[in-house]
Amino acid sequence: xxxxxxxxxxxxxxxxxxxxxxxxxxxxxxxxxxxxxxxxxxxxxxxxxxxxxxxxxxxxxxxxxxxxxxxxxxxxxxxxxxxxxxxxxxxxxxxxxxxxxxxxxxxxxxxxxxxxxxxxxxxxxxxxxxxxxxx
Amino acid sequence: xxxxxxxxxxxxxxxxxxxxxxxxxxxxxxxxxxxxxxxxxxxxxxxxxxxxxxxxxxxxxxxxxxxxxxxxxxxxxxxxxxxxxxxxxxxxxxxxxxxxxxxxxxxxxxxxxxxxxxxxxxxxxxxxxxxxxxxxxxxxxxxxxxxxxxxxxxxxxxxxxxxxxxxxxxxxxxxxxxxxxxxxxxxxxxxxx
Numbered sequence: 586x587x588x589x590x591x592x593x594x595x596x597x598x599x600x601x602x603x604x605x606x607x608x609x610x611x612x613x614x615x616x617x618x619x620x621x622x623x624x625x626x627x628x629x630x631x632x633x634x635x636x637x638x639x640x641x642x643x644x645x646x647x648x649x650x651x652x653x654x655x656x657x658x659x660x661x662x663x664x665x666x667x668x669x670x671x672x673x674x675x676x677x678x679x680x681x682x683x684x685x686x687x688x689x690x691x692x693x694x695x696x697x698x699x700x701x702x703x704x705x706x707x708x709x710x711x712x713x714x715x716x717x718x719x720x
Numbered sequence: 721x722x723x724x725x726x727x728x729x730x731x732x733x734x735x736x737x738x739x740x741x742x743x744x745x746x747x748x749x750x751x752x753x754x755x756x757x758x759x760x761x762x763x764x765x766x767x768x769x770x771x772x773x774x775x776x777x778x779x780x781x782x783x784x785x786x787x788x789x790x791x792x793x794x795x796x797x798x799x800x801x802x803x804x805x806x807x808x809x810x811x812x813x814x815x816x817x818x819x820x821x822x823x824x825x826x827x828x829x830x831x832x833x834x835x836x837x838x839x840x841x842x843x844x845x846x847x848x849x850x851x852x853x854x855x856x857x858x859x860x861x862x863x864x865x866x867x868x869x870x871x872x873x874x875x876x877x878x879x880x881x882x883x884x885x886x887x888x889x890x891x892x893x894x895x896x897x898x899x900x901x902x903x904x905x906x907x908x909x910x911x912x913x
């Protein structure tokens with residue numbers, strides 16, 4: 586007969602593992618049953634000090650000590666289009682962004698760069714087209 | 721005036737939209753639960769309070785990475801467990817309650833650093849709890865955390881693994897080793913009584 590390992594017994598005490606097989610074995614094996622009872626008893630005895638009682642304003646006190654060190658997030662921009670004339674200023678606006686430097690801010694910066702690049706391309710194509718027409 | 725009327729998701733949306741005061745609702749709602757788990761892992765009030773602060777601060781800074789479909793309570797609980805684990809991993813065990821790791825191979829047990837507590841004193845019921853605390857200090861930070869989450873917080877192996885950022889098999893092994901060590905040490909301490 587294959588006895589239960591201590592690991593299997595611990596899993597059983599905490600309600601995990603193969604419950605059916607373990608239970609069936611424990612019912613038929615006096616040796617494992619005794620060991621299991623000992624383990625249950627030891628674990629039941631392990632009672633640790635409860636956390637000290639907290640007063641009703643604990644959460645408020647945590648907030649009071651925390652709030653000073655938090656920086657407000659920047660609200661996402663409402664408009665997604667900047668005319669080409671303002672594209673040059675886009676980089677400097679990004680550089681002035683406040684902490685926390687977030688994923689949102691980073692993706693917004695990327696979008697800004699993309700807009701600048703695409704606006705520049707359009708201007709470049711327009712100049713070429715005008716020059717060709719002039720010729 | 722703190723605004724407690726918002727639910728977790730509304731508060732998160734408000735914070736991300738620039739209203740940092742909305743985070744107060746989350747702090748007040750979850751700090752007690754975080755304190756409880758932090759105390760159980762660190763074993764003392766001062767460290768537990770620091771862990772709560774640190775976890776909520778980290779939570780605020782990472783709030784944009786929080787997935788809106790998830791539960792904020794679970795998410796911040798995991799952050800607190802990791803903060804507590806960091807703390808006990810980095811801090812030294814109190815010398816007065818340290819278990820002398822001088823394993824006597826013949827007895828297959830450990831001896832307690834027995835400076836003041838004589839056998840009579842250990843008979844007091846309060847000392848049994850202290851004895852368990854002493855035995856707890858013999859565990860590694862990972863074992864201690866996994867055991868506390870399993871034994872006192874009633875977490876499953878998967879939840880422990882997720883909270884500690886380890887594999888479920890490692891979490892299971894940590895609980896197993898913790899129980900083995902505690903039983904061995906407590907058996908030795910009972911013999912001393």
